[in-house]
Amino acid sequence: MDIATPLSEIKGIPPRFLPKLKKLGIETARDLLWHIPSRYVDFSRVLHISELKAQEEATIHGTVEKARARRTWKRNLYLMEAFIRDESGTIRATWFNQPYIKNILTPGREANFSGKPTLSKDGELYLSNPTYELVSMSETDTKHTARVVPIYPETRGLTSKGIRYLVSILFKQNVPLEEPLPQNILDSEKLPALRDAIRAVHFPDTLDDAAHAKRRFAFEDLFLIQLRNITERAKLNNLKAHSTPPNVELMKELIDQLPFPLTVSQKKSLWEILQGLQEPHPMNRLLQGDVGSGKTIVAALAAMNIAESGLQAAFMAPTEILARQHYQTIKKFFPEFEKGTALLTSSEARIFYGQGMETTTKKPAILRELSAGRIKIIIGTHALIQKNVTIPNLALVVIDEQHRFGVRQRAELLQGKREARVPHLLSMSATPIPRTLSLTIFGDLDLSLINELPKNRKAIITKVVLPTERDSAYHFIREQINEGRQAFVICPRIEQTVKIDGDALELSEFELSRIEMKNVKDEYEKLSKKIFQEFEVGMLHGKLHPKEKEHIMKKFAGGEINVLVATSVVEVGVDVPNATVMMIESAERFGLAQLYQFRGRVGRGEHQSHCLLFTESKSQETKKRLLSIVEAKNGFELAEKDLAIRGPGEFLGEIQTGMPDIAMTALQNPELVKHSRELAIALLRDDPPLKNHPLLKSQLEQFQKSVHLE
Ligand code: ADP
Ligand code: MG
Numbered sequence: 221m222d223i224a225t226p227l228s229e230i231k232g233i234p235p236r237f238l239p240k241l242k243k244l245g246i247e248t249a250r251d252l253l254w255h256i257p258s259r260y261v262d263f264s265r266v267l268h269i270s271e272l273k274a275q276e277e278a279t280i281h282g283t284v285e286k287a288r289a290r291r292t293w294k295r296n297l298y299l300m301e302a303f304i305r306d307e308s309g310t311i312r313a314t315w316f317n318q319p320y321i322k323n324i325l326t327p328g329r330e331a332n333f334s335g336k337p338t339l340s341k342d343g344e345l346y347l348s349n350p351t352y353e354l355v356s357m358s359e360t361d362t363k364h365t366a367r368v369v370p371i372y373p374e375t376r377g378l379t380s381k382g383i384r385y386l387v388s389i390l391f392k393q394n395v396p397l398e399e400p401l402p403q404n405i406l407d408s409e410k411l412p413a414l415r416d417a418i419r420a421v422h423f424p425d426t427l428d429d430a431a432h433a434k435r436r437f438a439f440e441d442l443f444l445i446q447l448r449n450i451t452e453r454a455k456l457n458n459l460k461a462h463s464t465p466p467n468v469e470l471m472k473e474l475i476d477q478l479p480f481p482l483t484v485s486q487k488k489s490l491w492e493i494l495q496g497l498q499e500p501h502p503m504n505r506l507l508q509g510d511v512g513s514g515k516t517i518v519a520a521l522a523a524m525n526i527a528e529s530g531l532q533a534a535f536m537a538p539t540e541i542l543a544r545q546h547y548q549t550i551k552k553f554f555p556e557f558e559k560g561t562a563l564l565t566s567s568e569a570r571i572f573y574g575q576g577m578e579t580t581t582k583k584p585a586i587l588r589e590l591s592a593g594r595i596k597i598i599i600g601t602h603a604l605i606q607k608n609v610t611i612p613n614l615a616l617v618v619i620d621e622q623h624r625f626g627v628r629q630r631a632e633l634l635q636g637k638r639e640a641r642v643p644h645l646l647s648m649s650a651t652p653i654p655r656t657l658s659l660t661i662f663g664d665l666d667l668s669l670i671n672e673l674p675k676n677r678k679a680i681i682t683k684v685v686l687p688t689e690r691d692s693a694y695h696f697i698r699e700q701i702n703e704g705r706q707a708f709v710i711c712p713r714i715e716q717t718v719k720i721d722g723d724a725l726e727l728s729e730f731e732l733s734r735i736e737m738k739n740v741k742d743e744y745e746k747l748s749k750k751i752f753q754e755f756e757v758g759m760l761h762g763k764l765h766p767k768e769k770e771h772i773m774k775k776f777a778g779g780e781i782n783v784l785v786a787t788s789v790v791e792v793g794v795d796v797p798n799a800t801v802m803m804i805e806s807a808e809r810f811g812l813a814q815l816y817q818f819r820g821r822v823g824r825g826e827h828q829s830h831c832l833l834f835t836e837s838k839s840q841e842t843k844k845r846l847l848s849i850v851e852a853k854n855g856f857e858l859a860e861k862d863l864a865i866r867g868p869g870e871f872l873g874e875i876q877t878g879m880p881d882i883a884m885t886a887l888q889n890p891e892l893v894k895h896s897r898e899l900a901i902a903l904l905r906d907d908p909p910l911k912n913h914p915l916l917k918s919q920l921e922q923f924q925k926s927v928h929l930e
Contacts, residue, residue, distance in 0.1 A: 257370030332365035446900035509670030511820030797825030
């Protein structure tokens with residue numbers, strides 16, 4: 221057996237865990253050993269019941285006296301209660317929704333109980349959801365209690381307790397572990413060797429022990445990211461691309477005829493992009509800017525530069541509506557462009573030859589014109605590249621609302637053209653990424669930033685709404701709709717994810733917190749049937765079929781839907797200038813940068829817009845945090861703040877980076893980031909093909925695959 225052995229072939233791993241492990245992406249021994257805890261709880265203090273104090277984690281050992289289970293009337297939860305006694309006293313313990321515990325903690329049973337005692341309103345000290353472990357008094361070899369215990373990323377039906385048990389099975393099998401990091405790096409960075417780190421990360425003696433081990437994995441991941449970035453850039457420099465010099469005259473002329481002046485950062489970004497297009501090697505650039513900051517026109521100008529030189533450019537958007545919007549932007553702002561602009565989606569095919577000459581046609585005609593080079597700018601959805609499209613002089617690909625365009629997709633664009641030149645890539649994204657992250661996760665990309673909004677934007681009135689003000693907020697929305705406006709209602713979840721059905725699952729902390737969150741389906745029911753009966757209410761979320769999503773979005777854009785209840789999917793959306801209310805439920809659940817993005821969905825038309833942040837939280841801190849989006853100058857500022865508050869793992873939660881969590885956390889340590897980069901550069905300088913580091917090399921290859929899967 222080695223670390224690549226599938227868990228299904230390892231004796232002792234109960235097969236019923238396999239599907240759950242798979243949900244966490246764990247299939248091999250390696251996956252499980254590298255399932256790094258997100259945090260630890262120190263239960264190592266073993267006390268008598270009489271010594272327990274509120275909010276101080278500890279372990280007690282006692283005998284179950286009485287146990288009973290009942291349903292609570294509030295929230296319909298299943299409550300299990302037990303009284304535990306030791307020689308110093310008795311304490312009550314409660315568990316929610318784990319009815320099977322009744323069969324385990326039967327009267328007379330001896331066990332350890334670890335947790336953080338809570339003081340009730342009546343002054344009773346009790347244990348809420350403690351971890352238990354059936355052991356005798358003298359037992360010292362514990363896994364879940366009376367020690368520092370790891371808390372892992374969990375999934376439904378597989379808690380940290382289960383994962384600890386599975387990891388301990390692997391430990392007994394002594395899986396051979398080879399060290400991939402060079403000894404000199406371990407020494408200079410004072411990192412524990414792999415074998416020690418694996419033990420300490422899962423079963424640490426102390427919290428320090430665990431932190432030391434985690435630091436090693438963090439470093440290792442950062443180091444791999446850096447190796448990847450450096451090799452990725454080197455790869456691009458070995459490829460050829462069309463080199464197109466900036467046509468300064470043309471650019472000036474086109475910019476002059478726009479109905480607005482470009483902002484300073486739009487001009488700066490355009491210039492950076494034009495410089496990139498002049499390089500003989502493919503550019504890989506990310507253009508970042510807030511919603512509404514005007515990225516499209518910048519990319520369109522770059523495309524004009526390419527098109528006028530006789531080459532071709534492709535625009536790809538995540539939805540058909542956005543593709544159409546881009547097509548219309550070009551038509552509107554460059555009405556005299558005669559060299560052919562086409563829109564190709566599954567429902568539309570149009571070509572525009574300037575001076576109002578537009579024809580509706582069919583897909584084959586577009587493909588023919590494209591391959592003959594008579595269309596210089598083609599616009600479509602991301603699906604454009606998957607079809608058999610030949611674009612002989614493709615020099616620039618613009619990708620909207622996608623952070624990273626994988627090498628795999630780039631390869632698809634070049635299908636069957638071995639000696640061809642590789643197109644330059646420009647990705648556009650409204651998700652602001654703080655600098656530390658862009659230096660690592662996106663370290664293989666060049667960055668251009670648009671960090672200001674056009675001057676003509678109206679300020680949006682932003683308010684935090686407390687539960688007592690809910691009715692008047694609905695009243696306000698009703699007035700807005702009666703005046704002909706539209707509203708968004710955003711919820712953090714699609715549906716109640718935790719089913720209170722009493723099946724044998726342990727509720728994780730994570731799941732418990734979800735019970736309190738507003739969800740799209742319930743809000744949709746409530747708003748459409750009760751609150752806004754007289755209006756058309758729509759529902760939009762990620763589980764809908766893409767066609768269905770388009771359809772709803774189209775209806776909203778067309779004014780047929782008055783109120784749209786949605787998840788964060790509207791973040792990537794179209795311009796609906798008539799929408800003036802952005803109402804966000806459980807606002808505290810979202811990151812600041814994300815809230816800022818939601819808010820950017822309104823305030824695009826002539827009417828005054830409003831952003832209502834609903835929260836049930838009573839904390840002044842939360843209110844203050846939410847209101848910081850009022851003062852923020854741009855999304856980047858908030859992103860930095862968010863990153864500091866929530867950490868990169870959660871910050872990037874919605875963005876598919878393909879990075880392990882541990883690496884994300886490591887990004888908060890700038891010094892580690894810097895060292896990892898320096899050491900990666902040094903190693904690749906001495907040994908570019910990593911010939912002397914075969915293990916590192918294969919790990920890098922693995923890593924590259926995982927990152928490019930998006
Ligand atoms: P995003 O960066 O979110 O993709 P868009 O490119 O869709 O933003 O631009 C939003 C709107 O702002 C469009 O209607 C566009 O024409 C307009 N716009 C772009 N640049 C400017 C500018 N410098 N001044 C005024 N309006 C602008
Ligand atoms: Mg856009």
